[in-house]
Amino acid sequence: MKFVVKVMPRPEALDPQGRAVEGMLKKLGHSVEQCRVGKMIELNLENVKSETEGKELVRKMAGDLLYNPLIETFEVEVKA
Amino acid sequence: MKFVVKVMPRPEALDPQGRAVEGMLKKLGHSVEQCRVGKMIELNLENVKSETEGKELVRKMAGDLLYNPLIETFEVEVKA
Numbered sequence: 001m002k003f004v005v006k007v008m009p010r011p012e013a014l015d016p017q018g019r020a021v022e023g024m025l026k027k028l029g030h031s032v033e034q035c036r037v038g039k040m041i042e043l044n045l046e047n048v049k050s051e052t053e054g055k056e057l058v059r060k061m062a063g064d065l066l067y068n069p070l071i072e073t074f075e076v077e078v079k080a
Numbered sequence: 081m082k083f084v085v086k087v088m089p090r091p092e093a094l095d096p097q098g099r100a101v102e103g104m105l106k107k108l109g110h111s112v113e114q115c116r117v118g119k120m121i122e123l124n125l126e127n128v129k130s131e132t133e134g135k136e137l138v139r140k141m142a143g144d145l146l147y148n149p150l151i152e153t154f155e156v157e158v159k160a
Contacts, residue, residue: 006120021121021145030141034124040086041101044114061110065101 001048002079003058005066008038013071041066042079051078081128082159083138085146088118093151121146122159131158 009015015036022035043061048054058076067074089095095116102115123141128134138156147154 008120008122018121024145025141028141028144030137030144031125031127032123032141033126034122036122038120038122040088040118040120041098042088042114042116042118043112045111046113047111057110061105061108061112064108064110065104 001045001051001054003043003045003054004077004079005041005043005058005062005074006038006077007041007062007067007072007074009036010071010073038072039066054078081125081131081134083123083125083134084157084159085121085123085138085142085154086118086157087121087142087147087152087154089116090151090153118152119146134158 009018018036021037022032025032025035043058045054045057048057055076055078062074062076089098097117098115101117102112105112105115123138125134125137128137135156135158142154142156
């Protein structure tokens with residue numbers, strides 16, 4: 001079963017990467033009000049019996065390694 | 081209107097970041113078969129009249145700056 005972890009910078013965090021991308025897009029002539037850059041992590045878990053079990057395991061992985069709670073938030077989804 | 085660009089490494093691309101995360105997760109005792117790491121870019125476009133118009137603009141931004149067609153693919157979604 002495949003899962004996706006979406007990690008985004010918290011609204012109050014600075015997100016320098018997002019500001020850099022926003023600046024470059026404007027320089028290239030694009031009209032954009034705000035840009036935030038986060039990560040998307042696809043995980044394939046084979047020995048998982050249910051979505052609930054898999055999401056629980058993925059949440060543990062997120063807490064151990066995939067996101068920094070001080071500056072980021074995350075969501076877990078089952079991949080269609 | 082808010083849009084999300086999901087940028088993932090192509091299946092045939094190496095994705096060293098994904099392999100590093102996979103290795104670390106296994107070292108930490110998690111059971112994971114495969115891991116791929118991509119980017120999630122949220123864009124806020126204020127002067128957009130329709131989803132179709134916005135997606136078209138975002139696709140242009142992606143082609144100009146947000147993804148590398150040699151090693152990545154991307155999808156555009158309207159953010160709920």
